[in-house]
Amino acid sequence: MSLELLQSIDPSFPSTVTDTEVSARVKTLLDSFGTSFENKSGSWDISIDKTGLNSTVFVAKHSAFNEPSLVIKHTTNPYSHKAVIREHRKLGYLLERSSSPDSDFNLDDLIIPRPLGPLVSSTADLSDEASANHTPHHHVVTCLTGINGAEAMKQCKDSQDRESLIRAFARAVKKVHAWNPGSNYPYLRLDEQFNSSFDVKTFDNTKEWLHTVMETVYRPRILPRATKLAEEGDKGAIEALEWMENLDRVLKLEDTDEFWTGVNSQIVFAHGDCMLPNFLFKRNVDTKEWVVSGVLDLGDSGYGDRRLDLGCANWSIGYNAGLALDLEGKGEEEKEVEKKALGNVFLDEYGMEIPNDGASFDVFMDFYELFDFYSYDE
Structure with missing residues (x-):
């Protein structure tokens, strides 16, 4: 355990210390999580799990x-x-809310990480990020068991096994969409300024939500950013054109009445980054079928249109299945057939009908690609 790593967890830790002091501080910090580690003799071993552009993840x-x-x-x-x-506060809120005797909210047997330190009050306003306590323990959460969906896909033995994985994924997503943690939880893809400055708890349907998101958050950003992209040469200009065309398709959805009827009009709780790697899986001991053992990365979650999650999930299914099929040496045509079939399996298990075109996720992909690219921060 290095001093540098310890200071990344707790910046208040002094820069001149002995190895013994480092070890003692680590134990105090991690043992403070709760009773799980109290009175347990032994030591901590910390290793790098993965390194990305925005963060490094360590496993203790x-x-x-x-x-x-x-x-x-x-x-x-x-x-x-x-x-x-943002993730720390939302995880704490969901856990506190689900354990409150005065709440009818529950996680429906899905397990989420528990953040180190006090949980966020179930009466807190999560849209007010400026009031968040930016203490070091926001970086530490419990490690859940299981393997992420991308790795599980690679471990599947055949197409039937992949179908089992996707059905488990769909069932878990449907459970997430049934969560209802309360009106203090923010709306999906609306930034903190909007959530804290306006009464947004009155959206009656997804059409109102989409219109508000486009007008207050995304539309004002898209033209300036597309213009900047276009100045970066041919590649940037092509990408800018693609995003403008995508925006045009999404805006046209507001005039398609059948897109906003029935279940499609319902505001639900959405994951916000609904990809296979953000769900953990394991095998059922008896049946050997796949089951979901945990849900990760809920920092972008909020109330909105479930179809944003469904488009994101379908992209991930195609991408991760494609990687797995590459390992099996499948040809392009064969891969495309199975990827499309798995997308339909997901929809079938979820129980969702796609407006207009009952065979593809195209309209959902417009949602996902646009909202994913123009995210919270510049």
Whole structure:
């Protein structure tokens, strides 16, 4: 355990210390999480799990346990730091809300990471990010068991096994969409300024939500950013044109009446980054079928249109299935057939009908691609 890593977790830690003091501080910091580590003799082993553009993820394992115990996220820029704080607050709120005797909200047997430190009050206004407590423990959460969906896809034995994985994924997404943590939870893809400055708890349907998102958050950003892209040469100009065309398709959805009827008009709780890698899977001991063992990365979650999640999920299914099929040496045509089939399996298990075109996720992809690119921060 290095001093540099310890200071990334707790910037208040002094720069001149002995190895013994470092070890003692680590134990105090991690043991403060709760009773799980109290009175447990042994030591912590911390290793790098993955390194990305925005953060480095460490896994902390205590010698008294077989499985890794904690995940430590070390952010590398202001955007990722803000995202981690947002995730910490939302996880704490969901856990506090689900355990409150006065609440009828529950996680429906889905497990989410528990952040280190006090949970956020179930009466807190999560849209007011400026009031968040930016303390170091926001970087530490419990480590859940299971393997992420991308790795699980690679471990599938055949197409039937992949179908089992996708059906488990769809069932979990449907459960997430049934969550209702209360009116203090923010809306999907609306930035903190909007959520805290306006009464947005009155959206009656998804059409109102989409219109507000486009007018207050995305539309004002798209033209300036597309113009900047276009100045970066041919590649940038092509990308800018694609985003403007995508924007045009999404805006036209407001005039398509059948797109906003029935279940499609319902505001639901959405994950916000609904990809296979953000769901953990394991095998059922008896049936060997896949089941979801945990849900990760809920920092972008909020109330909105479920179809944003469905488009994101379908993209991930195609991408991750494609990688797995590459390992099996499948040809392009064969891959496309199975990827499309798995998308339909997901929809079938979820129980969602697609407006206009009952065979593809095209309209959902417009949602996902546009909203993913023009995210919270510049």
